[in-house]
Amino acid sequence: MREDGIVAESLVKRYHIGGLLRRGRRYIEALRGVSFRARRGEVLGLLGPNGAGKTTTVKILATLLEPDEGDAWIAGFHVVKDRGLVRRNIGVMLSVERGFYWKLTGRENLVYFGLLYGIPRAKLDSRIRELSDLIGLEEVGVLDKPFEEMSLGMKARLGLARALLADPEVIMLDEPSLGLDPASARRVRRVIRGLAEEGKTVLLTTHNMVEAEEVCDRIAFIASGRIVAEGSVDELKSILSPIVSVVARLLPPHNEVNGLLDKTLAGFDFSVRERGEYLVVRIRVKRGEEHLAVEKLLSLVKDGFRLIESRVEEPGLEDLYIALTRGGSEA
Numbered sequence: 001m002r003e004d005g006i007v008a009e010s011l012v013k014r015y016h017i018g019g020l021l022r023r024g025r026r027y028i029e030a031l032r033g034v035s036f037r038a039r040r041g042e043v044l045g046l047l048g049p050n051g052a053g054k055t056t057t058v059k060i061l062a063t064l065l066e067p068d069e070g071d072a073w074i075a076g077f078h079v080v081k082d083r084g085l086v087r088r089n090i091g092v093m094l095s096v097e098r099g100f101y102w103k104l105t106g107r108e109n110l111v112y113f114g115l116l117y118g119i120p121r122a123k124l125d126s127r128i129r130e131l132s133d134l135i136g137l138e139e140v141g142v143l144d145k146p147f148e149e150m151s152l153g154m155k156a157r158l159g160l161a162r163a164l165l166a167d168p169e170v171i172m173l174d175e176p177s178l179g180l181d182p183a184s185a186r187r188v189r190r191v192i193r194g195l196a197e198e199g200k201t202v203l204l205t206t207h208n209m210v211e212a213e214e215v216c217d218r219i220a221f222i223a224s225g226r227i228v229a230e231g232s233v234d235e236l237k238s239i240l241s242p243i244v245s246v247v248a249r250l251l252p253p254h255n256e257v258n259g260l261l262d263k264t265l266a267g268f269d270f271s272v273r274e275r276g277e278y279l280v281v282r283i284r285v286k287r288g289e290e291h292l293a294v295e296k297l298l299s300l301v302k303d304g305f306r307l308i309e310s311r312v313e314e315p316g317l318e319d320l321y322i323a324l325t326r327g328g329s330e331a
């Protein structure tokens with residue numbers, strides 16, 4: 001258990017909506033049995049469409065909401081029974097504007113929250129300086145600007161700094177890069193990777209596939225309150241999409257080559273596109289059988305084709321995400 005920073009087991013959460021009268025009461029089942037683990041030293045991405053249950057999951061893990069069923073542990077502490085200990089071991093960044101004092105500067109906000117978290121005043125200044133260097137607070141002017149005058153990127157950097165203030169073991173970031181300028185988003189990604197390398201556990205929710213692929217060690221896809229797949233990016237791709245494409249750019253010996261291609265590639269799932277004087281041939285094969293396609297390409301070379309370049313193309317995380325969560329927002 002100790003090496004698991006986060007364990008979620010069969011979490012169920014219902015939101016009651018509608019009238020106060022019993023007759024009119026209804027509920028939304030936001031989580032329908034969510035289970036996953038995040039190990040120490042790992043960034044776990046929780047990915048899913050709007051309404052899938054990402055924020056609800058983060059709030060339960062952060063002890064801001066109690067689950068109706070199921071259990072969860074943070075660094076070995078139970079989110080309901082050991083709430084105080086959980087709070088001492090987590091840093092959370094929910095939506096960027098949450099909880100900051102609008103009239104106070106970035107530095108004043110950080111001092112306020114630092115004292116609230118029980119960090120001695122004497123240590124606080126050096127901690128804020130450390131975080132400023134790490135996250136680039138000073139360089140974008142976050143420390144001395146009132147919160148209400150900050151851009152979204154500045155607020156996000158401040159939110160991240162607050163989450164890291166008490167040097168927690170487990171860090172949870174709910175869509176940290178939503179709407180950020182590229183420089184801030186890049187900085188946030190770099191900080192997240194650094195945290196994992198220090199041995200922290202990071203849970204990150206995001207919509208951004210590029211970010212997920214760049215930052216996450218493993219990914220859990222959530223749709224309609226259920227985890228529909230979990231694994232490393234490579235595992236997910238190979239489990240869910242056993243097909244890869246061998247793509248080659250060829251210079252044909254003459255113009256009348258269609259018959260030759262059809263004959264050589266008979267039995268393969270392939271397509272051909274013209275690109276100027278070149279042909280781009282795309283052959284889809286089972287993962288692990290790429291060599292069969294390459295052998296055919298080499299036989300084309302014997303027939304007078306010049307092989308300009310070839311590569312194996314993976315199915316994208318985006319394709320996978322769409323396939324897994326299709327129609328998955330609200331059920």
Ligand SMILES: Nc1ncnc2c1ncn2[C@@H]1O[C@H](COP(=O)(O)OP(=O)(O)O)[C@@H](O)[C@H]1O
Pocket residue numbers: 015016017028029030048049050051052053054055056057330
């Ligand atoms: N306070 C709430 N009251 C009622 N329904 C809610 C509340 N918060 C979230 N929901 C509903 O629960 C589901 C999951 O929401 P949420 O966890 O915010 O998803 P995500 O963060 O993935 O977009 C959605 O259907 C949402 O409309």
Ligand SMILES: [Mg+2]
Pocket residue numbers: 054055056174
């Ligand atoms: Mg959300």
